[in-house]
Amino acid sequence: MGKLESNKKKKKNALYTTAFDLFTTKGIAKTTISDIVESAGVAKGTFYLYFKDKYDIRNKLISHKTGELFYDAHEALLQAHLTDFNDQIHFIVDYILTQLEKDHNLLVFISKNLAWGIFKGAFEEKITTETDEDYHFYQSFLDLLALSGRTFRSPELVLFTIIELVGSTCYSCILYSQPVTLEEYKPYLHDSIDALLNTFSEKGDVCP
Structure with missing residues (x-):
């Protein structure tokens, strides 16, 4: 550069x-x-x-912040050396939740302002790494999926549904420990993610 x-x-x-x-x-x-x-x-x-205006920087800021979260999660995943696709998704979810637990301002900012158009921009956000290489979270998700040998109906919808599930159900758990703490809720969340992945899997490609 x-x-x-x-x-x-x-x-x-x-x-x-x-x-x-x-x-x-x-x-x-x-x-x-x-x-x-x-x-x-x-x-x-x-x-x-x-x-263009302060609302434009707000929208791009949401994409930027969320893209950075995804990138950091991906980098941590590389160090974890997990090979099972479901395990990889659970790792990424846990990593992001841990970061949001540490930064309530970021959680509130993203959750209050995230809409479909901004969301799509967020997981397609181009992150320039320290080595000046471009990183896209959605493409890395597709790469993980390809390496797993799994096939899904509408991978984009899978990713959207997982993130919507995580964001909407964990918000109160993180901020208010309601209806339970995040740690108490996580087992149910991960069971739901496994069920969701099975729902979207092509016939004959369902994990036990």
Whole structure:
């Protein structure tokens, strides 16, 4: 990555970081573009190079933050050396839940603002790694599926359903320990994920 591209990336990341901090403390409605650029230390013109308005940066920020979560989970999975597809999915889910337990602001921000169009952008978000290689979580999901030899009806719908299940059912468990703590709920969650994967599996390709 050249110096110019590196500087652009730093400025964009500064805008993301600042916008996230302001959105999760002041709220989106009370945050202005002037607030974001002043805190980020960049010109307002720089903001408009990347974003149309504060709602555009909100949407892209959700995709960016979620994409980073997926990437970190994938990197951790590589170190776990798991070969069974279901085990790999359970590992990724547990990793992401652990991160959201550590960062309630991120959980609330994503859960309150995630809609289908943004969601699709999130798991297709291009993450540039430290080696400047591009990473897409959805493609890595398809790669894991291909290596497993399993086949599913509509892999995109499988991924969407799993993430919707995890997000909607774990939100209160993490924030309020209601109706039970996350640790108490996890066995039921993982049983549900296994059942979901079997439901979407092609005939004759169901795990016991």
